[in-house]
Structure formats: C-alpha cells, structure tokens
Amino acid sequence: MLATGLRKGLAKQKCVLYIERFGLNAGISTGFPGVPRSKKKVFIAHGPQADEPDSLIVRFPADQPLVLDSGAAIAPLQIAYQTYGSLNEARSNAVLVCHALTGDQHVANENPVTGKPGWWETLIGPGRIIDTDRYFVICCNVVGGCLGSTGPASLNPATGKPYALDLPVVTIRDMVRAQAMLIDHLGIDSLFAVVGGSMGGMQVLEWASTYRDRVFAAMPIATAAKHSAQNIAFHEVGRQAIMADPAWAGGRYREQAQRPEKGLAVARMAAHITYLSEPALQRKFGRKLQDRAAPTFSFDADFQVESYLRYQGSSFVERFDANSYLYLTRAMDYFDLAADHGGILAKAFAGTKTRFCVVSFTSDWLFPTADSRALVHALNAAGALVSFVEIVSDKGHDAFLLEEPEFFATLRGFVMAAAKARGLA
C-alpha cells in the first residue's frame, strides 16, 4: 500500500476534553496495523473538512483508482475515517459502521463541525452495546460526502478547483468499494459486523452481497433493498430546490465564495418531515404557537413546527455541502440490489453465510416495515440466517438515531450472539 494514514483533528482541545469525559481515550488513541500510531498533531479549527478533515485519512494514489459503476473512476481517492478500540491479534473484531445521508464518520466522538456528540455515541463506546473495549470500530465518510472522503467539495487535482459536478456520480456499491479499499488498507480480511441505518443500511446490504465472504454479521436498519418511487420523488424535490437557488451557480458556488443556503435549507426542511412521523410531530408540536399567544395573521413562524423546521434548514447548511446532497441522494435513488442480480433479490445473497438481523420501526414511512419484510423474504429464500425485528416506535425514520430501548436490546442481543459464534465472547 502506498497510502498514508494521518491522524488529525481529534487532538483538538475540545475533542480531547470530550473524549476524556466519556472515557473514550483508549478507543481513539489506539492505532492499527500498517499505519503509524502517532503522527504530528495538526490543529485545524475551522479548516475545510472536505480536504483537510479532522479525521484519520488514507489517500490512494492515482494508480489505485476507485472504479465506479458508471465506468468512470476516481483517482486519487481520499477516505476520511474514525476508529475506536483496538484490532485484536486475529484481526477478527472489526465492526464497520455505515453512516446515513447526512451523517458522517464521527459516530462516537464529538463532531468537529457541530461540536455535538457522535451520532451513535449512545451505542458505541467502552462498555456500550458496541463495546470499544472489545471491538475495533471503524466509520468512514462515504465517497461523495463532504467530511474528508473524496466528494464534490474536494479539490480536483486535475484543475486545482473543487470537483463540483465534475465528480462522477457514485452509487452505494461505489461507496462500499471504497470502504473495502480502506478495510484492505487496515489489513482486515473479514469484518465481524457491518451495521448501519437508512443509506447506511443500504451499504450494509451491498457489503453482504458484494463482499459476502468478508461479513460475519450484518444489521441493516430502517432501510430497503431498493429506493421507492416516493423516496426518489422527495429526493428530486430536494435537488431541484438546491439547483433552483441562483447561488448554486451550476455547482461552482465555492469558487464564487457563496453557498446555495436557501435552496439547501428548503431541501433539508422537506426531507426532515419525512424523517419524522405524523404522531411524533403531533406529540412534539401539534398546533402549538411559538412564543406568542395568538396567530399573527402573517407569514412569520407562528407555529412551533414552522420554527423547528426553519431551524433544521438553517443549521443544516452550516454543516453540509449542497453538491454532496445531490450526489448522496442520487446514490440512494439508484440503489436497487435486485436489479443488479437479474431482478431477483435472493440472488444478491446466494450462498451467504452472513448472520443477518433486519430492523424496522413501525412509524417509519420512508423505509416502512414492508421494505424490511421484502428483504427478509429474499434472505430466507437465499437460505440465510436471518432474524427480523419490527420495533414499535412513533418516532418515524429517525428512530434509529434515537433512544429506543427495544432497538438497543435487539442490537445488544444480536452482537452478543454473533460474538459468541465468532469466538469473540
């Protein structure tokens, strides 16, 4: 491997404090085979995460291209990732966590952009369900993302300018191919588990199909083997909202020192509604007014739900790149695992020895239980070891990111049983 691994960012004062508070020190300070353990710490307070992320990075040189489903290639390729815990001698305890559309690699540490806890810190850490005292947890930014893996915000070495729409369109399988390059680079042959929700769940399925001999256990959560017409439709609304913003400038907004903030905010607002459920919105907001006793008879955010949505929109543009939003929604739209196997989903898993646990949530209308059932039927048809749990929750699609005791218990049971079977318990 000519690639290099650099440790950055997590050395930032804020992060270190955070890590100590949560006792994650052992986790993040551990190196891995083939990569230097202690690189010079680089402090980037508000640097561009796209090229110089506050993460470990690996750069694959031009002679190791990522060949894409479209036939195009990305080279050189950069992958930004975080790890927690240590790889064991047998290299058999690696857990790959796959993030969702607007997630990132900061799954169990303070996010360097938002300052918020990692998006699954409730699940991952020492003594937690995915116990970093026992497992070596890896999470990388997907290709097409904006937190350090090559994406439309990255500099195109051929031009010295951001790729923007010159980056080839990537698919879920392309993301997973890039992850496999990282896993190879880390010297890991077989992953103990691959876990993820939503777009992360699509990656889990793609791993279990494309690299079926390298995945011992797979947990696809709140996801589907193909993106539905309604979901494509919502994504198209988001893309059109971004492209309608004159500040988008054909994707070349960075060169003009501007951002399509309004368009991206509208895209996020529309998407955010789909992540929640009607009962959750009703319970949380109902028709409650925002800091006022009576309607103003205006277009102000009279209702709390309006105020909440506007906040979701405006805070999102601070942490996410509009072009990445285009690429990642497109990747999800294109996802159709059965189509890649002659239209028969079971063929995508033929001969699999992977243990599956499929999870859905009752109020998730973006990836409803019916999608998980279809997946489970296909896995059964392929003779796979599969369990399926539908969690009762009114929190909608977002439930997989929230405190859901039944979901936590399911994950705990699955990981423990798999660890026993793998000889890790």
Add this chain to the structure above:
Amino acid sequence: MLATGLRKGLAKQKCVLYIERFGLNAGISTGFPGVPRSKKKVFIAHGPQADEPDSLIVRFPADQPLVLDSGAAIAPLQIAYQTYGSLNEARSNAVLVCHALTGDQHVANENPVTGKPGWWETLIGPGRIIDTDRYFVICCNVVGGCLGSTGPASLNPATGKPYALDLPVVTIRDMVRAQAMLIDHLGIDSLFAVVGGSMGGMQVLEWASTYRDRVFAAMPIATAAKHSAQNIAFHEVGRQAIMADPAWAGGRYREQAQRPEKGLAVARMAAHITYLSEPALQRKFGRKLQDRAAPTFSFDADFQVESYLRYQGSSFVERFDANSYLYLTRAMDYFDLAADHGGILAKAFAGTKTRFCVVSFTSDWLFPTADSRALVHALNAAGALVSFVEIVSDKGHDAFLLEEPEFFATLRGFVMAAAKARGLA
C-alpha cells in the same frame, strides 16, 4: 346591492364549442335573480385572470367590506364565480361547491387558463350526480385566490399596484364570509348543499358551523376540522421555497415583470407528493426509467417519477400565482374549528339541523381517515344527522378529484336522499 354581475370569458369560442359538446348550454346561459342575464360579451384571450377573469364577477363596493378574522378588512371586494343550471322559484335548489387549494371556480366548464375540463366535470352537469338540470350550482374563486376574487395578485385600488403581501391574511372563515356575501347577492337564503374536498371541505365545515341555518346538507370530503402539524410543515416548506426564490422579490414580482417560477415549482413538487400515495406512485411509476434503457449516472430526470414531478412543477407555475399559494396555504394552516369554539369541536355544530356525509379515502395520508373519524365523533356528540364513508382507494388525497366509483355512488345516494328530504326529488 350595489354590486354588479358581469359575464365574461365563457363566450370564448373554445368554451362555446366545449359547452355544446357537453350539452351544458342550458346551464351556463341561465341567469339568476337580481343580476342581468345578458351582459355584453367581453373577449379576453390571455388577460390577467386576477382582475378581469373569464367568469361572472360581483364587486362589493368599499362600504360593504369583507371584515376578516384578523380584524382587517378587504374593500372593495371582488368575487369571481361560475354558475350552472337555474335557481328554482323557491330558491331552494342551490348547491355551493367549494374548491381546494389550487382549484378554482371552473368546476364544470373548460378552464380558461389551462384549456382543460372543469375539475369536477365528471360529477357536475346535466344528468350527472349533481344534476344541473335540477340544481343551481355555484362555485366561486376563494378570497386570496388568483382567478378573479380579490387576492394578492389583484390590483390594490389604494395604490394601483398589485396587493402582493399588503393584502391582509385571510382564513377559511373569511373565505366563507365572502361566499355568504355572494350567496346573499344571488338572493339565496338557504343552500340545498355545500360540497367540497380538502381546503374545500374545510369551507364546507365552516359553512355548517358559522351559517348552520343556511345549509341543508353538507359533504366535507378528504378533509379535517384542523390542519395537522405535518401538514403545516409541508406548507411551510412550500412557502419557504417560494420566498427563497430571488424572483419573488418580497412578493412584488409582478411589478418587476417576473415570477418566482423555480420556487413555486419546488413548492408544487413537494406538495404534489403529498397528494398521492406511495402505492399509487409505485403502481404508476415504480422505478421505471424515462425514455432510456439505463441510468445516465447524472442528475437528469432518469426516473419517470422525476420527470412527472418536474412537469407538475413547471405546469403549475403557468396557472397559479405564487403569492396566492402563500395566502391559501396559510389559511389552511390557521384552520382549527374546535379552537374557535373553546376547544370542543362538537360545539362548532351545536344545534345543527344539517345533514352531513363525511367522506375519506383509505390511502389519503394528508387528511387521513382518523381526521374524518374525529369529525364524525364531534358531529355525533352534537346530535347531528351524519353518515360516514371511508372509500377504499390507493389514489391518496387526490382520489376526491378522480374517478372513484364508490365515492360517486356515495355522493349520488347522499344528494338523492337529501333532495327527497328537501322536497326537490
């Protein structure tokens, strides 16, 4: 009454042909008490419908203001409307049809803007379910609309410019108050029936509450007694999409000879998804590609559902005013009939003698059956005569505008029974 009634537009060549084809001639050529029957025909090919609509109009002078829920008033007030059939001697056969958010008064004649048939022409006409040989059907453009009733696109007599956001915000009750002024003007004391779906259904409920002695029969379809948090959220997305468009120009786009086309198209696209159901989208489009054999790996409209949505967006901006979209969505958001009656919905109908038929559709997730059930419970609590039908359909909210035999049969039965009770059969 100082108001005047003018007949326009329907005299257009295309319309006349259409009317003859459908045998509606008797319907549209009939006048009504107090309004001259044959005004000079005015031909407006592509005139601004906001001020000079291809419709009958009544203008209420400044000393007959429409006093609004907000405390503000609109004066003078213009109402544009269509009628079909003749008012009988007893003035007891009038049916008021209330249109939905993006509907208009052209319920049973060719639409002068789009050239398409009226939006309920399948239901209304000679020999049809709402038989214009027997009933005098009235449909008016709502206040805040853009097809001739006073709305943000109308000229503000105080400035000579379009009102834009200087028009006070209107509510569903304000719309109904304006309709009552029209009904008074037409010399009608009591309506045989008030019928409408979605926002039209809200008007039906408001009629049955505010003017409960003037409504013999009421059919609220695919609607609710209050707008839900999720629905407010979707409306807010639409409004933000419009306002994010620089061409919106704070609402003063008409003065700058431009339109926020992109913003309004995005708003429409998002809303359109909510009018359909996931099964309908799946049945209609699924993941079918648009005029291509394989994905293009681009942001083109590869999928049919994308192409369809884009068309819905771009065609909508040709027929609808962006500011009207803001006003009418706001009116729906504010609708909460119980809140106007101490939080108890049954009180909104206390003492009612109106016959109700409440209709919902199984796949309507914008106004789900639960909303209709809540309404029916309140009507029962108020001791009202009420029947309730949930129609099995996979067509989503839009089902009320489509060919749904069970819905048609329900409407037919309800109208026939009510007519018998009213002595019209």
